[in-house]
Amino acid sequence: MNRPLILVIDDDIQIRRLLEITLRASGYEVEMAATGREGISIAASIKPDLVLLDLGLPDKSGQEVLREIREWFANPILVLSVLTGEEEIVDALDNGANDYLTKPYRTGELLARVRSLLKRAQPVGNLPSITSGNLNIDLVAKVVKNNGEVLKLTATEYALLVLFARNEGRVLTHQYLLKEIWGPGFLNQSQYLRVYVAQLRKKIEKDPNRPEIIVTESRVGYRFTEGR
Amino acid sequence: MSELNVHKISTGRQCLYSGLAVIVVALFCGAISRYVGYHVIAFVLLLAVSVVAMFFDIIPILVAALMSALVWDFFFIPPYFTFTVNSTEDTIFLLIYFVVAITGSILTYKIRRAEMRARAREEREYTFRLYNTLLNSLSHELRTPIATIMAATDNLVHQPEQLTEEGRSELLAEISKATYRLNHHVENLLNMSRLESGFLKPRNDWCDINELIYFTVGRIEENYPNRKIEVEVPADLPLANTDRGLLEQVIFNLLINAVIYTPGNSLIKVSASCNEDIVTLNIDDSGGGFPEAEIEKVFDKFYRLKNANPGGTGLGLSIVKGFVEALGGTVLLVNRKSGGASFTITLPVEVSYLKNISNE
Structure with a gap:
């Protein structure tokens, strides 16, 4: 089987070297680019399976690189940022990044994100059902089972859960969720989202206070995972 | 003490007040002039000028000195209601009065200024000492x-x-x-x-406090898996419109302090409650508490307890205070009667009871 090809775009040589060693050790092919321009042209020629993009680049802002690459590149992009400002992360996600990590991050976390992004990159197709961890969503019959047990969900809870499950591993921003579920008129009504996420957790999480399926990304959004 | 406040008053207004002071004293002098000689009046007027000199800027002081000399000459030195002075003695007296009023008040003013400078220098030295402490601990x-x-x-x-x-x-x-x-x-x-x-502006959004507390506790437990942190949050706690990021940092700093500075097996507890539009958070530990004498100071930047173990920068609690105040709230520290410290954060916030929507 082919080893997945990852393109790392980062201006810092230490980080590049570290990522190269780490990723190669985990069985990936790795290409490097030190600037945004170089990154875009390498991405165009090698068509990587995944791009690791640092947002603080010397020649172009990471957001610009993201927008330009996204015009023709469909594979996952994982954004690395040293800034703690959530605006930048939300912008990056809105500009087409699939996920983000803030530096400093744990290597284990990085590899987990890469794995999950690559796994989902394989087309889901028009599957009639989604299975994740103990959850099974029958999209035809609109029935959700947790450990085989049928869950009673309201229409909104169901829509929210399906949206999450279709984007497993991906961070969905508050704004995106509000727009998709409630419509563009509800972008300022984040209290609905808070309440529905809390309700959904009560129904699907083992311990709703320590959620493992719908995980909070502080001030950015939520991420749906397989759970443990 | 009142000096600082006085300096906020404009010079024009200060001149007006010092003029008024002279007029009031002059009226009083008019009332007693029947019983005392006009030389005594001069001393009473001088007293008024000295009092003005103790509080006001240099220009209002000079205004008072000049005005009092003129008032004394015009109303009290015979012949009355003229600026003319007949006797040589009175001329000398008037001149001396003028010189004493001016030099006395200028001296008072100068001493005051020197005092203020010394105080400013002391403050600078204190900041410098703090800075040194910071450098050392950092x-x-x-x-x-x-x-x-x-x-x-x-x-x-x-x-x-x-x-x-x-x-x-x-x-x-x-x-x-x-x-x-x-x-x-x-x-x-x-x-x-x-x-x-100074650019810290809270970005408010609806925040599930219950979720925030568990989330932050989870962050701590990830790195200190052996510490048990108890959470007590009522089920009907409303959503609060606040800056989640800042509040998270506040709770995190208080919890990490408790984790680091109390014995490994002692209890740490986070609780929250809401009364109308006031959300209260409590972070209690059962460690040794804080020395009563130092409780006031622990939120100061770079302050470290006198007997603190090496470790820590003295920044954590001042960030707590700064962030809580940026959120419009207050933070209070007391020692619990049963031992240990108790931090109470009081946040006035907009709340929303939009919970458990089931009318779909």
Whole structure:
């Protein structure tokens, strides 16, 4: 089987070297680019399976690189940022990044994100059902089972859960969720989202206070995972 | 004490007040002039000028001095209601009055200014001392983990063959711990500079406090899996419109303090409650508490307890206070009767009881 090809775009040589060693050790092919321009042209020629993009680049802002690459590149992009400002992360996600990590991050976390992004990159197709961890969503019959047990969900809870499950591993921003579920008129009504996420957790999480399926990304959004 | 306030009054207004003071005293003098000679009146007027000199700026002081000399001449030195002075003695007296009023009040003013300067210098020295304390604790706090990392990596790089498998993994664990510590300090320093920049503007959004507390507790437990933190939040706690990021940092700093500075098996408890539009958070520990004499100071920047163990930068609690105030709230520290410290954060917020929507 082919080893997945990852393109790392980062201006810092230490980080590049570290990522190269780490990723190669985990069985990936790795290409490097030190600037945004170089990154875009390498991405165009090698068509990587995944791009690791640092947002603080010397020649172009990471957001610009993201927008330009996204015009023709469909594979996952994982954004690395040293800034703690959530605006930048939300912008990056809105500009087409699939996920983000803030530096400093744990290597284990990085590899987990890469794995999950690559796994989902394989087309889901028009599957009639989604299975994740103990959850099974029958999209035809609109029935959700947790450990085989049928869950009673309201229409909104169901829509929210399906949206999450279709984007497993991906961070969905508050704004995106509000727009998709409630419509563009509800972008300022984040209290609905808070309440529905809390309700959904009560129904699907083992311990709703320590959620493992719908995980909070502080001030950015939520991420749906397989759970443990 | 009142000096600082007086300086906020404009010079024009100060002149008006000092003029009024002279007029009031002059009226009083008019009332007693029947019983005392006009030389005594001069001393009473001089007293008024001296009082003005104790509080006002230089121009209003000079106004009072000049006005009182003119008032004395015009109303009290015979012939009355003219500026003419008949006797040589009175002329000399008037001149001396004028000189004494001016020099006396200028001297008073100068002494006051010198005092203020000395006070400012003291404040500067205090800041400087604090700065030194910061440098000391920071260089200790930053260098220790760096030294650990350097020593451990040197060991791993230069004499790998002499290390046992166990030794190697111990060194790696030390490096990992040191980087975590370093990261925590850098985070605090960045937060402090956010506060100091004055650009810290809360970005409010609806926040599920219950979720926030468990989330933050989870962050701590990830790094201190052996510490048990109890959470007590009522089921009907409303959503609060506040800055989740700032509040998270506040809770995190208080919890990490409790985790670091209290015995490993002692209880830490976070609780929250809401009364109308006031959300109250409590972080209680059952450690040794704080020395009563120092409770007032622990939120000061760079302040460290007198008997504190090395470690810590004195930034954590001042960030707590700064962030809580940026959120419009207050933070209070008391020692619990049963032992341990209790932090209470009071936040006036907009709340929403939009919970448990089931009318679909």
